[in-house]
Amino acid sequence: xxxxxxxxxxxxxxxxxxxxxxxxxxxxxxxxxxxxxxxxxxxxxxxxxxxxxxxxxxxxxxxxxxxxxxxxxxxxxxxxxxxxxxxxxxxxxxxxxxxxxxxxxxxxxxxxxxxxxxxxxxxxxxxx
Numbered sequence: 001x002x003x004x005x006x007x008x009x010x011x012x013x014x015x016x017x018x019x020x021x022x023x024x025x026x027x028x029x030x031x032x033x034x035x036x037x038x039x040x041x042x043x044x045x046x047x048x049x050x051x052x053x054x055x056x057x058x059x060x061x062x063x064x065x066x067x068x069x070x071x072x073x074x075x076x077x078x079x080x081x082x083x084x085x086x087x088x089x090x091x092x093x094x095x096x097x098x099x100x101x102x103x104x105x106x107x108x109x110x111x112x113x114x115x116x117x118x119x120x121x122x123x124x125x126x127x128x
Contacts, residue, residue: 008043008050008071012112013059015039017089018052021111025084026073059113070107072117078104081118085110098126 012018019030019041029044030052043050060067075081078096085108086092093107093115103119110116 006048008048010043010050010052010110010112010114011055011059012052012110012114013055014112015041015052015054018110018112021088021090022052024088025081025090055112062109062113066115068115070115070117072105072107072119075118075120078106078118078120081120082106082108085118098122100126 010018010022022028022043023030026045028046030041031044033040033042033051039054041052043052082092082096089111091109093109096104096106099105099119101123102125103121104125105117105119107115107117
């Protein structure tokens, strides 16, 4: 059994707005799946695959903890990606910080109120 493959779903309030956000920020290919009886988009990241659909239950209010499995995405440049997130309607949830000897990590909130992380691999992060 292969335990390395991950399929993820993003639950959103406005599917069109979320599709635009993730396509613009990360360059993901997102296409409507006509075989699913709800508005459902397949997500191709170039690695893991996922889906995007209307949120089936009310989201926690902003400022509350997340009620989800948080995904962090590896990026080439933390700062460039963070700027892209912010310019496309995202917000900072937790500022960039070093994971010593591993990476730069931070968390954001997308246009739908979902928390996600990004990280830039850097073996010198946080080391003097």
